[in-house]
Amino acid sequence: MMGRGDGPGAGAAGGPTRHVPVLLEEVCEALDARRGGAYVDGTFGAGGYTRAILDANPKNGVLAIDRDPDAIAGGAALVSRFKRRLTLVQGRFGQLDEIVRAEGLETVDGVVLDIGVSSMQLDEAERGFSFRSDGPLDMRMEREGPSAADLVNEASEAELADIFYHYGEERRARAVARAIVEARRRQVFRTTGQLAELVASLIRQEPGGIHPATRVFQGLRIAVNDELGELVRALHAAERILKPGGRLVVVTFHSLEDRIVKQFFAARTGRSPSASRHLPGLAAPAPTFEAVTRGPVLPGEDEIARNPRARSSKLRAGSRTGMPPQAPLSAITMLAELPQTADKRGGRR
Known part of the structure; x- marks a missing residue:
């Protein structure tokens, strides 16, 4: 998974950066950032997209949002550099329309979202996102609420199996969940190393393949x-806050994320099957977006060579029409939830 870092030379805090934003030129082009306006960077990270948007036009302003208090603290130098053109707010991008209005704006010209964990979080062992270095089994972006250790030590075998299968697309989800429940009876899971070692004992690593965990x-x-x-x-919030002609640009790194974004744009641009085909007499909803990209925009070979974490990234974008926002799409809401399914033997996955 790729993070949201700054470009070569300086990080958001003014020092050397470890983070390179993915598809940076393509994001700015899809946003049409050169025209000037008010933009929302819903996933600030180390400020890579924010900085590029602000550099694209001296009239641009950015409201940047991040869940992680470390990202907010790290962005202080960038706020100082761009003064009143940059506002940095700790919050969730799923509430970006509420945050925008709380800052005194009714509509914006563009929204960019870079989905997933940032490089800063992934590379710091104490955050507990990675198995590369041993650290506390945490994974909380906001450093609040139940941690990954809480989930591993307290969730049922069925719930763990569903999480690994649906969110992780792990084929041996049931075996891993069963082994976790058995192991935690002897000793609670506290570190990333404990969990990674258990998973590696169950799943064989293919030559040249990803780590078993x-x-x-x-x-x-x-x-x-x-x-x-x-x-x-966030997709529905952006639909509510974008002005006509405003752009929504989303960069994903995983098939589950991309599937949600793809279905959202298909429905909102009128490219998905409409209800009126099955219920004659009911008009299909008027499109709330026009496609900016036809299919996903992918990184080139040069970018992947410079930044291997860009390999799985995909960019999709749409331009807001003047039609009123529609009700939330139940189809993509269901994609975000764990399925309550049972197999033929009556047990959960």
């Missing part, structure tokens, strides 16, 4: 932070 950690992180639910809420 990758999908399990991904599933836990998504569950702990309700990442897919936040994405669904």
